Amino acid sequence: MKPLSLLALALSAALLVPAAGAAGPAGAKAYVGNFKDDTVSVVDTGGHAMVATIPVAAGPDGIVVSRNDRLVFVSGSGSSSLSVIDTATDRIVDTIEVGKGPQGLATTPDGRWLLAAINGEDRVAFIDVASRKVVGSVAVPKPHTVSISPDGKQAYVSSQAPGQFALAVLDLPGRTVAATVPVEKTPRDLEISPDGKTVYVTMAGAPMVQVFDTATNKVVAQIPTGVSPHVAHLFAGAPAGVVVVQGPGELMLFDPATHAATGSIAVGKQPHWVDILPGARQALVTNEGSNNVSLVDLGGGPVVTIPVGNAPRKVAVQHRASAAGGAKVSIRDFAFGPDQVAIRTGDSVTWSNDDGAPHGLGFKDGAPGTNELLPGQSFSRVFDKAGVYDYVCSVHPYMTAKVTVSDLSASADSLGAPR
Numbered sequence: 001m002k003p004l005s006l007l008a009l010a011l012s013a014a015l016l017v018p019a020a021g022a023a024g025p026a027g028a029k030a031y032v033g034n035f036k037d038d039t040v041s042v043v044d045t046g047g048h049a050m051v052a053t054i055p056v057a058a059g060p061d062g063i064v065v066s067r068n069d070r071l072v073f074v075s076g077s078g079s080s081s082l083s084v085i086d087t088a089t090d091r092i093v094d095t096i097e098v099g100k101g102p103q104g105l106a107t108t109p110d111g112r113w114l115l116a117a118i119n120g121e122d123r124v125a126f127i128d129v130a131s132r133k134v135v136g137s138v139a140v141p142k143p144h145t146v147s148i149s150p151d152g153k154q155a156y157v158s159s160q161a162p163g164q165f166a167l168a169v170l171d172l173p174g175r176t177v178a179a180t181v182p183v184e185k186t187p188r189d190l191e192i193s194p195d196g197k198t199v200y201v202t203m204a205g206a207p208m209v210q211v212f213d214t215a216t217n218k219v220v221a222q223i224p225t226g227v228s229p230h231v232a233h234l235f236a237g238a239p240a241g242v243v244v245v246q247g248p249g250e251l252m253l254f255d256p257a258t259h260a261a262t263g264s265i266a267v268g269k270q271p272h273w274v275d276i277l278p279g280a281r282q283a284l285v286t287n288e289g290s291n292n293v294s295l296v297d298l299g300g301g302p303v304v305t306i307p308v309g310n311a312p313r314k315v316a317v318q319h320r321a322s323a324a325g326g327a328k329v330s331i332r333d334f335a336f337g338p339d340q341v342a343i344r345t346g347d348s349v350t351w352s353n354d355d356g357a358p359h360g361l362g363f364k365d366g367a368p369g370t371n372e373l374l375p376g377q378s379f380s381r382v383f384d385k386a387g388v389y390d391y392v393c394s395v396h397p398y399m400t401a402k403v404t405v406s407d408l409s410a411s412a413d414s415l416g417a418p419r
């Protein structure tokens with residue numbers, strides 16, 4: 001083989017991915033903010049190991065994974081910026097200046113907006129995810145954490161100004177404060193239920209979870225807990241609600257219908273935060289006092305402990321088990337099988353040439369394909385925009401097929417289906 005063709009082969013190989021046995025995480029990746037290290041630990045929840053450490057803005061506090069799983073936003077509470085991590089490379093790709101002391105973060109179900117509690121400037125910032133620019137703010141005294149309703153229309157914000165502790169209810173389309181609900185003690189966290197009807201609130205010095213009805217903003221129940229509950233959350237599709245209880249170092253489980261405690265699972269020291277894994281059967285809890293995370297089976301299986309950095313606080317897990325999930329198409333007998341696949345925005349399609357002859361991929365929208373997909377090779381494309389994508393084999397144009405991409409926000413994902 002001539003050197004030139006070797007180079008051409010190497011260039012085309014850069015676009016190709018192995019058909020099977022690809023290296024990389026076995027499960028969704030979790031991003032853990034280490035408060036005292038100014039780093040984020042990346043944990044492979046399938047392989048039970050820390051796979052990367054990423055320096056971020058000082059005092060990592062809020063963390064969210066974008067709805068399409070491609071980016072992670074981390075607020076530096078000791079800075080004035082958010083660090084943006086690309087999940088494909090686990091490197092910082094951007095820094096967004098948002099104002100002094102950013103804390104809690106949340107994204108809208110359609111993935112378009114990121115809300116950031118700018119604690120040092122008494123406002124909640126609205127960030128356009130596509131342009132990564134702050135486009136507006138709503139005044140809220142000492143905002144700490146943010147939770148967005150499943151319909152994307154409201155946000156609840158814990159407001160920690162001394163003497164005026166409250167839950168601020170924001171109207172998102174109007175970018176206004178719709179209501180201010182006074183509470184007796186410092187609100188620590190609040191989380192809206194998947195049906196949007198309930199908010200679970202924890203407060204400093206109160207060994208209970210207060211359950212608010214979002215229709216009336218009144219307390220309708222209290223769930224007694226051990227000392228220092230930090231976060232109470234009912235994740236979509238999960239078999240039980242969970243409460244991270246710092247004093248005893250446990251994840252308490254509760255029945256969302258009766259608000260009764262149904263069990264508890266021991267985790268590490270001074271647990272801080274929790275997120276759910278895809279499938280909603282396992283949760284990941286950060287242990288600030290023991291510098292590790294606990295992977296907890298909500299059905300009561302063994303707890304796996306994974307070391308991370310110094311003082312892990314917030315954690316966010318990717319919404320899907322694998323970035324290369326999506327759909328698979330096999331090329332066989334001079335045809336695409338199946339010739340129609342349906343995926344969601346952010347998903348990928350992987351084509352493998354399982355035929356005896358070379359094929360290719362030509363996309364009608366002009367996106368790069370390949371003219372040389374040899375037997376045994378495969379090719380992947382990520383689809384970020386909803387639509388119908390027709391394609392052909394670039395070697396045999398009579399081979400036609402299509403990919404239908406629907407918007408994540410229009411799917412059941414935001415309405416309580418397991419994510």
Ligand SMILES: [Cu+2]
Nearest residue numbers: 359393395396
């Ligand atoms: Cu072909």
